[in-house]
Amino acid sequence: MSILKDKNILLGVTGGISAYKSITLLRLLKKNGADVQVIFTKYAHDFVTTLTFSTLSERPVLTNFFDEEENSKNWNNHVDLADWADFLLIVPATSSTISKMVSGNADNLLIATYMSIKSEVFFAPAMDLYMYKSTATKKNIETLVKNGDILIKPGVGSLASGMSGEGRVEEPEVILDILKNHIKKKLIFNGKTFLITAGPTFEMIDPVRFIGNFSSGKMGYELAKEASRLGAKVHLISGPSNEQINDENIILKKIVSADEMFDECSKVFNDIDIFIMSAAVSDYKPFKKKHNKIKKDKSEKISLELIKNKDILKSLGSKKIKGQKIIGFSLETENELKNATKKLKNKNLDAIILNSLNDEGAGFNLPTNKISFITSSYLKDFTVKTKKDVAKDILLEVFNL
Numbered sequence: 001m002s003i004l005k006d007k008n009i010l011l012g013v014t015g016g017i018s019a020y021k022s023i024t025l026l027r028l029l030k031k032n033g034a035d036v037q038v039i040f041t042k043y044a045h046d047f048v049t050t051l052t053f054s055t056l057s058e059r060p061v062l063t064n065f066f067d068e069e070e071n072s073k074n075w076n077n078h079v080d081l082a083d084w085a086d087f088l089l090i091v092p093a094t095s096s097t098i099s100k101m102v103s104g105n106a107d108n109l110l111i112a113t114y115m116s117i118k119s120e121v122f123f124a125p126a127m128d129l130y131m132y133k134s135t136a137t138k139k140n141i142e143t144l145v146k147n148g149d150i151l152i153k154p155g156v157g158s159l160a161s162g163m164s165g166e167g168r169v170e171e172p173e174v175i176l177d178i179l180k181n182h183i184k185k186k187l188i189f190n191g192k193t194f195l196i197t198a199g200p201t202f203e204m205i206d207p208v209r210f211i212g213n214f215s216s217g218k219m220g221y222e223l224a225k226e227a228s229r230l231g232a233k234v235h236l237i238s239g240p241s242n243e244q245i246n247d248e249n250i251i252l253k254k255i256v257s258a259d260e261m262f263d264e265c266s267k268v269f270n271d272i273d274i275f276i277m278s279a280a281v282s283d284y285k286p287f288k289k290k291h292n293k294i295k296k297d298k299s300e301k302i303s304l305e306l307i308k309n310k311d312i313l314k315s316l317g318s319k320k321i322k323g324q325k326i327i328g329f330s331l332e333t334e335n336e337l338k339n340a341t342k343k344l345k346n347k348n349l350d351a352i353i354l355n356s357l358n359d360e361g362a363g364f365n366l367p368t369n370k371i372s373f374i375t376s377s378y379l380k381d382f383t384v385k386t387k388k389d390v391a392k393d394i395l396l397e398v399f400n401l
Contacts, residue, residue, distance in 0.1 A: 002248060003183050003229070005033030010081060010117075012090035012110045013053070014097045015043025018126040018169040022091050023048065025172035026056050032176070037062070037081065039110045041097065065109055076109055082116035087179065090114075091152075092126030092169040095137055101149075102140045122179065124152035126169035133166070152178055187231025188399050194227045195265060195272040196220055197279035197312075199239030201258040205304065206290035214364035215280035217241030219329075222391040223276055224250050230395060235272065237264045239279055258282055258309040269316050274398060275326045277313045278353075280364075285309050317348035325350045325401055327394075333357050340374055350401050351375045353394060360384070373397045 009029055013022045029036050038053045040063045050061040062081075067074045082088075090097065090110070097111070101123070106112040114121065123144065131137060132154065145151050152175055155168045170178075184190050198220020202210040221243040224236040228249040236245065236252045239261065245252055255261045258281045269275065284306040294302070313328050320326055328349050330340040333356065340354040354372040355362045361384035362370040370384045373394065382393055 002032035003180050003187075003231075004029065007034045007086045008084050009034045009036045010085040010088045010113065011036050011038045011057075012041070012088065012093075012097075012114070013038060013044045013048065014041045014090065014092055014094045014110070015046055016092040016094045016126045016169075017047060018092045019044055019047040021169055021172055023052055023056065025089070025091055025175055026053060028172055028176045030056060030058075032180075037084070039063070039081070039113060041108050041110050062109055065112070078106075078109060078112040079116050081109075081113045082118065085113075085117060085119050087119055088114060088117050088121045089175070089179070090121070090123040091172075091175060093123040095125075095127050095131055095140075098123065098125065098137065098140050098144065102143050120182075121149045122152055122175075122182075123149055124169050124175060125154050129166060150182070184231050187229075189227060189274075189395075190231035192232045192273045193271060194224070194232045194234045195237070195268055195275045196224045196227065196234060197237045197239075197261060197265065197277050197281075198224070198243070199241040200280050201239045201261055201282045201309075202256050203258065203282045203285035203309070204256075204289050205286050206292065206294050208293050211282055211285065211306075212240075213280050213282065215239070215241075216365045217243045217279075218367070219369060219387050219390070220276075220278040221245055222387045223278060223394065226388070226391040226395050227274075232274075235268045237261055237279070239281075258285065258312070262310050262312045262315070265312060265316060269319065270321075273324060275316065275324065276394075276398070277326070277328045280329075280331065281312060282309055311347070313343075313349070314347040320348055325398065327351045327353065327398060329353045329355070331355055331357065331363070337372075337374075337379075340372075344374060344376065351397065375401070 013019050026036055036057045037059050038057050038061045040061055053061045062076045065075050100111045101114055104115055106115050152170050154166055155170050156166050157168050199217030200213045200215040202212045204210045217238055224234045227234050228247050234250045236250050238254055253264050255264055287305040287307050317326050326349050330343050330352050332339050336354055336356045340352050344352040352374050357363045359370045361368040367386055368384050369387050369390045371382050373380045
């Protein structure tokens with residue numbers, strides 16, 4: 001999942017030869033999951049067509065305050081557009097448009113929207129060398145930056161006039177990276193690396209039978225998605241699960257047994273900042289796995305010798321280094337608070353998340369969960385929520401640890 005997924009972006013296209021690059025930028029924004037509304041200035045139509053932009057954006061391109069149909073009473077409300085947008089990108093930004101942004105000359109829909117917007121504005125100047133270096137342009141750009149707008153500096157190279165120098169609009173891929181990195185810097189887990197486990201583990205009895213549990217893995221997957229949304233890089237170690245994930249910030253490793261989960265967690269543990277153990281790991285495994293399927297015979301009983309699995313949380317908790325945070329889960333059926341608090345202390349955890357099978361809406365294979373977040377100094381109870389919202393609650397508490 002891209003950091004731009006579900007972001008509302010206004011893309012302002014002005015009348016310059018480099019307007020064609022905005023087509024590539026629009027495609028990249030859409031590919032990253034953004035919802036994009038394109039606004040043309042009058043002279044943008046002289047360089048590119050609305051058909052391409054409307055097709056790629058899946059929205060009509062806006063230019064005028066009122067619809068072009070004769071006597072139309074429908075108008076494009078610049079205030080509504082400004083309220084809708086998470087970001088405004090003006091690419092390319094001509095000298096004329098930059099001047100109007102400074103003076104407040106709202107004689108077109110783009111500038112009127114710009115004057116009304118509360119969200120962040122990025123502008124990418126594009127003009128000839130001497131026009132860009134002129135005193136008026138420099139002063140106008142300095143004013144916009146001082147006012148809080150974000151300058152995407154032009155590149156150096158061949159210009160439409162045949163000259164070479166500074167003034168060509170930055171490449172769309174670079175603009176996309178600038179926007180994404182700007183967003184990341186403001187996220188609470190930017191620069192942090194998480195290790196999150198999810199799902200059950202299966203301990204094989206023979207080639208067709210196993211010891212396991214009903215965990216779906218959904219809670220762990222939602223935690224991974226939310227951590228990524230908040231700027232983190234995530235190692236997700238998952239037992240057997242039908243949950244799906246596609247996120248550039250999440251490295252997914254599939255395992256089956258508790259031993260495999262322990263090995264994969266150990267590989268990355270020294271490189272992570274926060275470990276959330278949400279997997280439902282089998283406590284026991286068969287002493288010996290049968291190589292062939294156990295056949296039914298005349299005996300009415302069968303004995304299965306079990307041994308303990310490694311306690312992943314306790315083992316890694318004992319290796320915790322300064323600055324690391326470890327959070328466990330405790331699913332209980334009796335003496336819930338007592339048992340969870342005991343695990344918090346014995347496993348050297350920073351927090352433990354308690355949920356009880358006795359609570360309606362909590363447990364395996366449900367879209368909801370009900371938790372209590374417990375540390376050595378406080379306990380915070382939460383109501384029943386979707387697991388997506390529970391993940392948000394958990395990570396906010398983790399941030400405040």
